[in-house]
Amino acid sequence: MLKLFRNLKPYRLLVIAVLVLVFFQSLSELYLPTLMSDIIDTGVVKGDTAYIWNIGIFMLLVALGGMVCSIGASYFSSKAASGFGKSLRAKVFNHVENFSLEEFDKLGTASLITRTTNDITQIQQVLIMILRMMIMAPMLCIGGIIMAVSKDATLSLVFIVVIPGLALAILLIARKGMPYFKAIQLKIDKLNLVMREGLTGIRVIRSFNRIDHEKKRFQAANLDLTETSIKVNKIMALMMPIMMLVMNFSSVAIIWFGGLRIDSGHMQVGDLMAFLQYAMQIMFSLVMVSMMFVLIPRASASAIRINEVLDMVPIIKDAEVLKPATGKKGYVEFQNVTFSYPGAEQPAIQDISFAANPGEVTAIIGGTGSGKSTLISLIPRFYEVDSGRVLVDGTDVRDMSQEELRKKIGLVPQKSVLFTGTINDNIRYGKEDATDEEIRHAAQIAQASNFISEMEDGYDSVIAQGGSNVSGGQKQRLSIARALVRQAEVYIFDDSFSALDFKTDAKLRAALKQETQESTVIIVAQRVSTVLDADRIIVMNDSQIAGIGNHRELMETCDVYREIVYSQLSEEEIA
């Protein structure tokens, strides 16, 4: 966590201001009991009312000063902590934006999201706690001890017994309670899991008539959680009484020994009263610090996760020397490409070679895990090849800037991702300066114009986050339009027709043919009907190419292809 706090550097002036202000605030807190003892020892003893009033007013001023310092500290610490949160968030986000898909795979999208949002918020909150209380606690504790010693050093020996005693009590209870807290978290997770399964599987549970079984499962988890909670709460019930007991017993000790000191003339009564208050301050600051020990482990877990993100270096970087463009347009070639995902035993694709030219449609078909999607994600250089070369327009993709490379490509990913904004915005995503005309045209080819015009605001209709207000098929069509508006040299469709019904699928492909005459089109598909009329079909099987050719050729030569075809079409359709 300390490593992360290096990000506080730009805010060090603010932090110093906080330190100084908290210091003065603590001083004022410490000064008040001394002043009060003056009231007793001088004012009351001598019966000097004027003195009492004067000191009283002075005390008010000290308290006022303390308040001003404290408000100031709050101002600067808010700014420092929020600023810290802001720059850390920006740093993480910026860093993640440079990640290739490989890093995303490694950490997982959901985890990256929590790391950028919740984890940072968590750290920011702890920082505020530290700036507000953590700094104050040791100052009050040490200051309190100094003041106490200055009042009466011998009496301060009481602390030698009391402070370790208190620390030990807190430690023992925490040690006993902690494992239970962890167990509780696990049991809550378990209960939530049973609950969530009950919700997602509700139709299955009811259709298999297993309601009672699920009830029993839930009841077991519920009971387990309840029993552990009762146990831990019974242990924690000790915490407060014991702390209070230690503190009260020490005040009693102070009074007794203080009385003896007073009797022997080493101390005055007002001093004893002040001493009592210092003792309280010292012990409360100890309790405060102990609370931080509960917070810090939680925050440091967050810190570790954030650091993991920041320490990850993106594998793919632009080469220092880039090769100039060849002037060729729409050529994609794989030369003996092999690629494995990090940590995998087997390569995801092995020794792949083929070439696709402008005006041609290349289809890739094969089972899941056969390497289709992997193959095409090498074209926009989402991953780095292990060996061999991927050429786009005759140049190795590693010799181009990623920006240049990706400008040439119109990608329609398997999972259609839309962004918050209007339909216009979403299609324009493919080409920032696209005219309305171009957008409409792209939508038309993607077979999206019909449903768009049926929507209330047409092209200005707003897509909700995650595209939840449009159907799967509509999402897919919009994401196709987004790629088409780019007028790319290379189009990649990664299983992009799966959510479309047969009719739309067919219409779309017919329109697409017209549109992409000068571009290379690469289609990954599951349905045989989608790939039938491709110029070239690449059949993937177990990471390797099982056959390349058109439908007719493959039906004769490729077993894997035939198997796929027979599984999807009835005899008469094939015959």
Place this chain on the structure above:
Amino acid sequence: MSQKNTKGGGAPVGPGVGPGGPGGMGRPVEKAKDFKGTLRRLIRYLSPHKLLLLAVLFMAVLSTYFSVLSPEVMGRATTKLFEGIIGKMNGVPGAEIDFQYVGQIIMQLLGLYLLSALFSYFQQYIMASVAQKTVFDLRRDVNDKLTRLPLKYYDARTHGETLSRVTNDVDNISSTLQQSLTQLITAVLTIIGVIIMMLRISPLMTLIAVLTLPLSVVAITSIAKRSQKQFIRQQKELGQLNGHVEEMYTGHKVIKAFGRERKSLQQFEEINERLYEAGWKAQFISGVIMPIMSFIGNIGYVLVAVVGGILVTKGTIKVGEIQAFIQYSRQFTMPITQTANIANIIQSTVASAERVFEILDEEEEVAEEKKPVVLEQPQGNVVFDHVKFGYDDKNILIEDMNITAKQGETIAIVGPTGAGKTTLINLLMRFYEVTDGAITVDGVNIAHMKRGDLRSLFGMVLQDTWLFNGTIRDNIAYGHEGATEEEVIRAAKTAHADHFIRTLPHGYDTILNEEASNISQGQKQLLTIARAILADPAILILDEATSSVDTRTEVYIQKAMNELMKGRTSFVIAHRLSTIKDANLILVMNHGSVIEKGTHEELLAQGGFYADLYNSQFSKGGFDLEVG
């Protein structure tokens, strides 16, 4: 002073952090719609533990009594010390500190503290069981209720919404019962006790201490109003930022592919800046509350010291009483700020409770028939007899449907996505009730059967394959309690799942993880087919969609499904032409209702929607097949 900093210290901290619990000071508080009613109902949940609660109250009274008493006793010791020393100073002969008396007082004090601590421990100890058992009951009731709610309830809201009520809201109630309730009791008792003690010492000083109260109330409320505004703003910006991050990360591939990293970063910076602005203001303003409160407390402290000092010189009160009074006024302001805090917590708890009770109040499924009909030997003859149905009265989807499916027949349901194919399943399984007409199985109206019995006639293999966190064996045996090992394996073999199961590291004992992501989508489907085979139902409901399944697994799935369908009446959401053509009856659905029905040939001859759908695939799509 430090005392207050610790105790009210939850204020500047976020939700769930620190001892302040949820909803620190200055944060917006959620309010319940019907506070009183909900509170009353929540209290009813506590009523089985009435006796224990009384014990808690009794303990609290004792503990507070002893703790309120102690400052006064301690003050007496100080006074004795003071008197002794003054006597000495004034040279009164024989004057000395009466250590025997002080010693007695100290023994008394030790006793008081010990008793107070002991009772406070008992109080928490008993409360632990009361709180957790109450929450246990609440959770059980909610879960039981959920099993009785109709599917309509679940379809109308997200799982997350229901889940959050059962988990977050119930947790909220749990921690309030555990902590805040006892705190509240003690705080109220302490305030009463302290006021009595203070009045006994000096009515004038009590007046001064009480006068600082309205001051703090005014200060808190005026600041809280401001800070709430900022907190709401902060929450909004945080929501936007999280939304943006989520969107950008899930769309990372697309952003990369379209080279939009810079744009997304720019947008992020804008939101981040706004969040910073709102964030530090909210923090700052709420952070001002504590210093101001503490200052007001200090005013009281100074006034007590001054006035007390003067009163001592006049001989009205004793020195030790000032000391006791200072302690009392601390004990007095602390519970008051605490009570303000707890009031917020209680409000949000009642709001939580209200949401939980809302579930408990939902309308349940139509009650089961008193004398349900049981089919001894189900054949699987299904008849829709003048069925009328709509999810609500305004939109009737099915006007007058008549279908007859005889034993062993296949009914194909076709139509574009979102055409409402699940509606039929909902009716067949009686997840929803028909508006009019009847559905009969083997001549018995399904409304006259027990839901459980009816549903056990059916086997479902759906697209969203539901498997639970458990072993593969348990998952397959799910539909058939007490299935033997051989039966499970036989079912797996018939479903072509045995082979892949045996390639897994622990075979049939492999535990499927939470999302069942350790096996592929296709393998999941094979498991659900095996499950249906083992359950051996008379009627099947199948969903053929296999878009995310690899082609070779699909071959297995199809084989397994064909195996399963033998001799059973099957309703198939069909995607494969072969299935559709061979079906005894095709139901064509669009926009939620059945628009055509008939056999393949009949429908083609009709030249309607189906014919259109069919032709589009063959003529234009390039099914130019001359192979073979």
